[in-house]
Amino acid sequence: MTGNYLSSPRGLKSWLITVDHKRIGVMYLFSVLFAFLLGGIFAMLIRIELLKPGHNIMSADTYNRVFTLHGAIMIFLFIIPSIPASLGNFVLPLMLGAKDVAFPRLNLASYYIYVAGALFAIAAMVTGAVDTGWTFYTPYSTTTNGSVGLMTFAVFVLGFSSIFTGINFIATIHKLRAPGMGWFRMPLFAWGIYATAIIQVLATPVIGITLLLIIMERVFSVGIFNPQLGGDPILFQHFFWFYSHPAVYIMILPGMAIISEVIPCFSRKTIFGYKAIAYSSIAIAGVSFLVWGHHMFVSGQSQLANAIFSFLTFLVAIPSGVKVFNWIATMYRGSISLEAPMLYAISFLLLFAIGGLTGLFLGALATDVHLHDTYFVVAHFHFVMMGGTVMAFLSGLHYWWPKMFGRMYSEKWARVSAALIFVGFNVTFLSQFVLGSRGMPRRYYSYLDQFQPLHVFSTVGSWLLGLGFLIMAVYLWASLRRPMDAPANPWGATGLEWQTTSPPPEHNFENAPSVTRGPYDYSSPEPTSAEVEA
Amino acid sequence: MSTAATPHGEFLQHHFTTAEQQADAGKIGMWLFLVTEVLLFGGLFVGFAIMQSLHREAFVAAHHQLDRVLGFINTVVLLTSSYTMVMAVHSARTDRRKRVVVYLLLTLICAGVFLGIKYVEYSHKFHEGLLPGRYYSHKGDSVPGQFMFFSFYFMMTGLHGVHILGGMAVILWVLRRAVRGDFSHAYYTPVDLVGLYWHLVDLIWIYLFPLLYLIK
Numbered sequence: 001m002t003g004n005y006l007s008s009p010r011g012l013k014s015w016l017i018t019v020d021h022k023r024i025g026v027m028y029l030f031s032v033l034f035a036f037l038l039g040g041i042f043a044m045l046i047r048i049e050l051l052k053p054g055h056n057i058m059s060a061d062t063y064n065r066v067f068t069l070h071g072a073i074m075i076f077l078f079i080i081p082s083i084p085a086s087l088g089n090f091v092l093p094l095m096l097g098a099k100d101v102a103f104p105r106l107n108l109a110s111y112y113i114y115v116a117g118a119l120f121a122i123a124a125m126v127t128g129a130v131d132t133g134w135t136f137y138t139p140y141s142t143t144t145n146g147s148v149g150l151m152t153f154a155v156f157v158l159g160f161s162s163i164f165t166g167i168n169f170i171a172t173i174h175k176l177r178a179p180g181m182g183w184f185r186m187p188l189f190a191w192g193i194y195a196t197a198i199i200q201v202l203a204t205p206v207i208g209i210t211l212l213l214i215i216m217e218r219v220f221s222v223g224i225f226n227p228q229l230g231g232d233p234i235l236f237q238h239f240f241w242f243y244s245h246p247a248v249y250i251m252i253l254p255g256m257a258i259i260s261e262v263i264p265c266f267s268r269k270t271i272f273g274y275k276a277i278a279y280s281s282i283a284i285a286g287v288s289f290l291v292w293g294h295h296m297f298v299s300g301q302s303q304l305a306n307a308i309f310s311f312l313t314f315l316v317a318i319p320s321g322v323k324v325f326n327w328i329a330t331m332y333r334g335s336i337s338l339e340a341p342m343l344y345a346i347s348f349l350l351l352f353a354i355g356g357l358t359g360l361f362l363g364a365l366a367t368d369v370h371l372h373d374t375y376f377v378v379a380h381f382h383f384v385m386m387g388g389t390v391m392a393f394l395s396g397l398h399y400w401w402p403k404m405f406g407r408m409y410s411e412k413w414a415r416v417s418a419a420l421i422f423v424g425f426n427v428t429f430l431s432q433f434v435l436g437s438r439g440m441p442r443r444y445y446s447y448l449d450q451f452q453p454l455h456v457f458s459t460v461g462s463w464l465l466g467l468g469f470l471i472m473a474v475y476l477w478a479s480l481r482r483p484m485d486a487p488a489n490p491w492g493a494t495g496l497e498w499q500t501t502s503p504p505p506e507h508n509f510e511n512a513p514s515v516t517r518g519p520y521d522y523s524s525p526e527p528t529s530a531e532v533e534a
Numbered sequence: 535m536s537t538a539a540t541p542h543g544e545f546l547q548h549h550f551t552t553a554e555q556q557a558d559a560g561k562i563g564m565w566l567f568l569v570t571e572v573l574l575f576g577g578l579f580v581g582f583a584i585m586q587s588l589h590r591e592a593f594v595a596a597h598h599q600l601d602r603v604l605g606f607i608n609t610v611v612l613l614t615s616s617y618t619m620v621m622a623v624h625s626a627r628t629d630r631r632k633r634v635v636v637y638l639l640l641t642l643i644c645a646g647v648f649l650g651i652k653y654v655e656y657s658h659k660f661h662e663g664l665l666p667g668r669y670y671s672h673k674g675d676s677v678p679g680q681f682m683f684f685s686f687y688f689m690m691t692g693l694h695g696v697h698i699l700g701g702m703a704v705i706l707w708v709l710r711r712a713v714r715g716d717f718s719h720a721y722y723t724p725v726d727l728v729g730l731y732w733h734l735v736d737l738i739w740i741y742l743f744p745l746l747y748l749i750k
Contacts, residue, residue: 099549102559167566175559176549205570209577213689220667222685224581229667230589230679239577507548 004406004484004503019104022504024111025090026404029397031114032086035077040469042070047428047462050455053446060445064131065146067443071134076155077118079389080247083254084200085114085165087396088193090404092169094497094504095187097178097513102171110164113157120154123147133443135244138225138236142217149218152211159204159211162250166200169193178496180515187495187519188277192257195281199246199253199288207243210236234299241292249288251385252352253281255392256323259345262395263327264520265493266342267334271520273326280319287315297368306365313363320356324349339491340414344395347422351387355380358433373443376436379429387425394421394472401476402486406503409479413471420468427461494521545721557723564727568734571697575738578693582686582745589679596683597749599664599672601655605747608651609739615644616736622712623729626722631715634725638709641732645702652695659684687746694742697735704728 005022015023045066049056058066093101101107124130124147132141132148141148173194177186214236216222223229225236264271271277293301293309301309327349336342358380361367371377402408431454436442440451447455489498500509550556586593622637663671666688670681708728711717717725 102549103563104547104549106563163567163570167563167570170566171559171562174562175555201566201570202573205573206577209574213577213581216667216685216689220669220685222667222689223682224585224685230585230682232584232588235581235584239581 003506004501005506006405006503008506017108019100019108020506021089021093021101021104021107022404022508024107025086025088027111028081028089028114029086029404031111031118032078032082035073035118036082039070039073039078040466042066042073044462044466046070047459049445050447051459052452052455053449061131063445064443065129068130068133069125072121072130072151072155074385075134075247076158077121079251079385080158080162081114081165082251082393083258083389083396084169084193084196084250085110085161087258087393087400088169088189088196088254089165091400091497092190092193093172093176094403094500094508095190095495096172096176097181097496097509097515098172098176099507099509100176101168102175103168106164107168110161110168113164114161117154117158117161120150120157124150124154135240136211136214137240138214138217138233139227141214142225149215152214156208156211156215159208162200163204166197166204169197170201173197178513178515184275184278185515185517185519188260188271188274188281189257189495191278191281192253192260195285196250196253196257198282198285199250202289203243203246203250206239207247210239210243213239234296234301237296237299238292241295242289245292245295246285246288248384249284251389253284255348255389256281258392258396258399259327259348260323261493261495262341262345262399263330264522265399265491266339266345267331267336268492268522269330269334269520270518270522271326272329272332273322274518274520276322277326280322283319284316287312287319291316294363294368297365298372310363310365314360317356317360324353324356338415339398339411340409340418341395341399341491343415343418343422344391344398347418347425348388348391348395351383351391351425355383355385355387358383371436373441374436375432375440375442378442379432379436382429382432387429394418399491400497401479402490403497403502403504405480406484406486406501407479407482408486408490410475413475417468417471417475420464420471424461424464424466424468428458428465429461431455431458431461494519545716553720557726560723560727561730564730568730571734571738575690575693578686578690579741579745582690585682585686586749589682592677592679593683594749595675595677596680596687597746599659599662599680600687600747601658602747604651604655605743608648609743611644611648611651612736612739615641615648616733618644619729619732623722623725626712626717626725627719629718631712631717634712634717635709638705638712638725642702642705642709645698645705649695649698652691690742690746694735694738697738701728701732701735704731 005020006026015027018024045058046063049058049063049066089101089107093099127150128146130146130148130151132144136148136152141152173186173190213222213224217225221229224231225233227233260271260277291309291313293305294313297306297310338346358376362371362377362380398409398414432440435451435454435458438451440447440454484503486502488501490502491498496513496515497504499513546553546556550559618637618640622634622641625631625633625637659665663673664684665671665681666685667681670684672680705728708724711724
């Protein structure tokens with residue numbers, strides 16, 4: 001047997017100049033995990049500061065910088081690249097039976113652009129930081145001191161990395177599917193990644209030009225967003241959310257894509273409503289471009305526009321609901337086993353349902369006036385992004401970890417950590433729904449005494465969460481020190497990625513695979529390795 | 535069709551099975567990239583439209599400062615370069631290797647002329663104090679607020695100019711490969727893709743010219 005992709009070719013240089021999608025995926029994985037750690041540390045600091053009103057461990061100015069960095073790092077350095085660039089890069093070509101993505105060098109370029117963007121972001125952090133919030137609203141962002149210019153430039157650069165990943169995946173899915181894999185024989189993961197890539201390509205350039213305009217405004221006072229010069233600051237919000245609302249679907253769609261893989265596998269059943277799930281991904285991508293105005297219900301947008309955006313926002317619930325019901329129908333009468341990936345998938349279902357439904361509260365005009373810019377929004381956002389995307393990311397990470405590194409992790413500790421994260425998450429953020437509905441504004445450094453018990457509750461939850469992630473870091477790291485003993489297909493799953501060795505050889509498959517059946521055929525016996533090689 | 539047997543199998547990357555598959559993937563990638571370019575400029579066009587509707591008089595007054603004749607000459611230059619680019623692609627496809635080199639060179643020269651004329655225009659504007667934003671110092675304006683027009687003029691033509699420079703760089707790259715004799719009817723994707731990009735850069739100018747030079 002030839003060596004696997006991790007060991008051949010050897011040497012640091014072979015990794016730095018690799019064009020292998022698997023290695024690039026692994027490099028992305030460790031990079032986004034590092035970003036997640038950094039953003040997580042900022043999150044813990046925020047929660048500690050909020051233990052009691054007034055000054056605890058940092059000044060108000062520092063607090064503004066810390067929550068901005070938490071948001072900017074989590075959004076631009078972690079969650080946007082998280083699933084597509086790490087797991088997607090690794091798994092997508094394997095699932096399609098391809099040897100690589102369509103443009104391997106562009107893929108490597110995307111990684112280095114990501115690294116460059118991350119370096120700019122770190123440079124911005126240490127040279128005065130940013131206190132605008134991750135949304136960079138004008139006119140504050142064009143007038144405040146600090147490194148707003150450097151940070152927006154970092155995000156501009158990161159955008160190219162995202163665009164290149166998107167272009168690569170669309171071309172890969174169109175042109176590199178194995179013989180016999182028609183569009184409706186693709187795993188739903190590929191559909192989700194495809195829908196994500198469409199948004200990455202269509203939305204990201206708009207944030208690019210918007211951020212350039214902020215830089216221009218800061219350097220030249222061009223006037224477009226400055227009301228004193230005849231510009232319009234609300235125009236910035238339109239530009240910003242024209243990207244950033246679709247961007248939350250860049251974040252959630254790949255999560256949904258993972259859930260569509262994990263649930264049938266651990267329910268031992270064919271997915272229910274394959275085409276409905278596939279089309280609903282595309283529908284979400286489409287609708288995502290038409291709802292940005294719901295961020296501006298109280299910004300002085302016209303009532304007519306508000307009503308239209310509110311209606312369109314409700315439309316998102318339909319394809320999302322289609323997915324959730326199909327996943328539950330898949331589990332119905334399935335033979336469910338609760339290994340770590342499935343635990344996270346079920347967490348996703350529960351938390352995403354809460355996150356999604358509270359989104360409807362915010363999409364409704366009357367309630368949004370009350371809830372806008374409160375902790376209710378913070379809680380909703382974290383339920384969808386952390387309860388949704390991060391849970392799905394962890395599900396996928398545990399699902400494909402044996403494939404990526406050829407080693408099993410401790411199932412026992414994985415379950416402990418999953419339980420801690422689930423409980424810790426709910427303690428942290430359910431309390432914030434209550435805080436928000438009682439009027440606690442977001443981004444405030446201090447608060448009224450009556451809010452303290454719930455803030456303490458939330459902070460204790462963040463410690464449980466932190467402990468859960470600490471345990472995960474330990475057992476995943478420990479697994480890497482074990483001998484490579486993972487079987488090719490530890491979960492008895494059907495995707496093509498499970499038909500090659502764990503970890504896969506350098507060019508993915510010993511023999512080019514061809515596809516003769518549907519993607520979730522759990523009813524017939526597993527294909528034997530002899531059948532694969534035939 | 536097995537491309538390994540053709541003389542140009544050397545350009546087939548390992549993860550593709552056929553040359554057509556590789557060429558199609560390249561085209562999909564380039565078209566998607568062009569879409570991102572349209573959206574990038576789209577932001578500026580939308581911003582221009584909104585600011586122009588808010589400050590119509592100032593924009594109309596300001597655009598009289600631009601030199602229509604130079605703008606028109608540049609439009610002709612770029613259209614010509616689009617023609618030479620198409621001919622370069624066509625020559626590559628029909629195995630006329632020397633012509634590929636000639637047409638690419640002509641395209642490059644047109645791009646250079648365009649930038650040269652742009653340089654003349656820019657230095658004239660600098661001299662008059664017709665600069666973006668806070669650096670605007672033109673004297674004797676009858677309508678206030680003309681700086682905003684020049685903010686957009688410089689951002690839009692500047693971004694376009696950067697794209698021209700990028701285009702010249704990639705044209706130089708395919709020119710070098712054309713001189714080396716890489717291209718034939720079996721393999722001319724790079725010329726094709728650079729051509730697509732160049733047409734988009736021209737197309738954006740086709741919109742910029744009337745928008746900035748000919749508004750009413």
